[in-house]
Amino acid sequence: MAKTDATILIIDDDEDILLSAKLLLKKHYSKVIVKDTPKELNQLLSSEVIDVIVLDMNYRIGFNDGKEGMYWLRHILDVRPEMVVVLMTAYGEVELAVNAIKEGAFDFILKPWTNEKFLATIQAGLKLSKSRNKVSLLAGAKEVLERDIDQKFGPIVGKSKEMLKVMEVVDKVSLTDANILILGENGTGKQHLAREIHKRSNVKDGPFVHVDLGALSENLFESELFGHMKGSFTDAHEDKPGRFELAQNGTLFLDEIGNLPYNLQSKLLTVLQDRKVSRIGESLERPFNARLLFATNAPLKEWVDQGKFRQDLMFRINTVEIEIPPLRVRPEDVEEFVFHFLEIFKRKYHKSNLSIEKEAVDLLREHSWPGNVREIQHTIERGVIMSDGHEIRITDFNLSTAPPPVNSEVHEIENLNIQDIEKMLVEKALDKHDGNISKAAKELGLTRAALYRRLEKFNL
Structure with missing residues (x-):
């Protein structure tokens, strides 16, 4: 019979109890840890992924009031509120066990136990533990994803030969697990392309977690990427999984990778190599399984030569490079973007009959678009908002038709x-x-x- 992948911790001062419980449980579970005192609990909680704790109520000879068991129960639930704790107690201490359940214990096991009852209780506790952990990760992922809920990411727009070459590469790499570095100027649509790769990948049903490293202050990098444990620093009021954990079985997109401070680049490299991450405040290494995408508008190769970016990290993140060309080298895509965004903002602002005059389209086609696709998006939105009738005119865009003066x-x-x-x-x-x-x-x-x-x- 295959063992269930789970770690069970048993704490009791009776060596016979520990031996019996371990012999029974190790037939069914991958890891069983036994301790004759709860004093090592803190170290174990920070170094092991424990699914269920079996805790005795008394640890001093001659004392049967259960105060020690209650103390350690409260301590465990304070440090790990989601932890499943099963109490072991003698027949005469059932009232104590019932009170402990009111304090947050999952269940209790009477000594001496029957093997069937013992195993059934542990199995039920394990099911609850797995469910709580899943809910915790989903809640964290939901929080991250809700930040992007108002952003609309439709199909990739652009039929120019430059964009067709980009999409040929996307077709080849999307179904692989290769690390991809997306390059391009501000506003070219690097996040949009990353989402497209995710939608075409083998992990498309998993979460897409976007991290804008350019928007994080340096003291938040580690907490956001790797997570933290309660009490690990001043504002750490609860355990928090990092983005690597939240992207489990999905895609993690690290945008503006050039903003990662040099002192954290080596830590990121280690995480990428080992595929494990440790939260701030714990020594436990948690494995993660996520597709990794990166993006930047920074000249990383120059920065490598200047010693600003680690060469080994550069090699690790760009198994495949995809560069999105700026809009000025593919002007034939401008008109397609214009009508793409026009449809979006007509719906948003309830102007379904709105069109755009030919002279305005000609002006937009001839504009240099230094802000690339993002600039077109904002320009069309302004045009839709400012239009008074059923047609957007040149004056609604506030774009200069004269060439800029030469400085x-x-x-x-x-x-x-x-x-x-x-x-x-x-x-x-x-x-x-x-x-x-x-x-x-x-x-x-x-x-x-x-x-x-x-x-x-x-x-x-």
């Missing part, structure tokens, strides 16, 4: 080195907005995180 300082850079021009533009934006990062980033069409990376890159 004299850009014109004076003889070698037209992209790095020099980029540095100069960053400096000009900061000067224009008196060092205000948010305004400068908006002026440049960047996120705050992307601007911070450029400030570090150019030592500004």
Whole structure:
């Protein structure tokens, strides 16, 4: 008979009881731990994934009041509220056991026991334990997924030869478990493509967990990615699984991977190699099974050469690279995006009869779109909102039809080195907005995180 994959902990000061219980349970369960004192409980709870604890009520000779058992029961449930605890008690202590159940114990076993009753109680406790753990993970995943509930991710738009090449690669890699690095400028749709890969993968029925590393402060990286235990730091009021655990049997998408601090890159590398993760505050390693996707708009290969990004981590995350081309090199896709977003926002704002004039479409097609697809999305939404009649006009978009003036300082850079021009533009934006990062980033069409990376890159 195959053993059930579970860990049972038995604590009793009677060696005969421990031996009998272990001999019985080890026939049915993969791991049985026995201890003659509860003093090692904290260490065991942090180093083992325990499914059921069988706890004696008394540990001192001559004392049968059950106070020790009640103390340790409360302690266990305070540290692990979801833990299933079964009490062992003598016949005359049934009232104590009943009171313990009111305190949160699952059930009790009378000594001496019958094997059938003992096994049935443990099996029932194990079923409850597995159910609680599943609910905990699902609740965590639900919380993460609800943050994205208002985002609409429809089919991939774009029929240009550049996008067709991208989708050819997607077709080849989606059904594999290869790590994929998605590259592209801000607004090109890296998250959209990651979701498309997930939908075509073997884990499409599992969760898609998105982590924007660019939006996390450094002190939250470990807690968000790896989870934490109650009391492991000031605000850790309860156990919390990290994103690796929440993505179990699904896809974990680490966006803006270039924002991962160097001191945490080695830890991420270890997790990717071992496929195990430890929450903050515990030594237990928890295996995870998730498809891993990564994305960035940062020049990671340059950063590797500069010592800002680990080369071994770079090798690990980009088994396959997919680069989404910016919209300016595939202008034939612009019109398709225009009508795609028009339909979405017509429904959102209840303007089902709305159309767009030809001159407006021509203007949109000729625009340079430095913000890529995200800029088109916001532009069309504005047009739908601002339109008064049944047709969106050029004036509803607030896009300049005149070419931007040539900046004299850009014109004076003889070698037209992209790095020099980029540095100069960053400096000009900061000067224009008196060092205000948010305004400068908006002026440049960047996120705050992307601007911070450029400030570090150019030592500004």
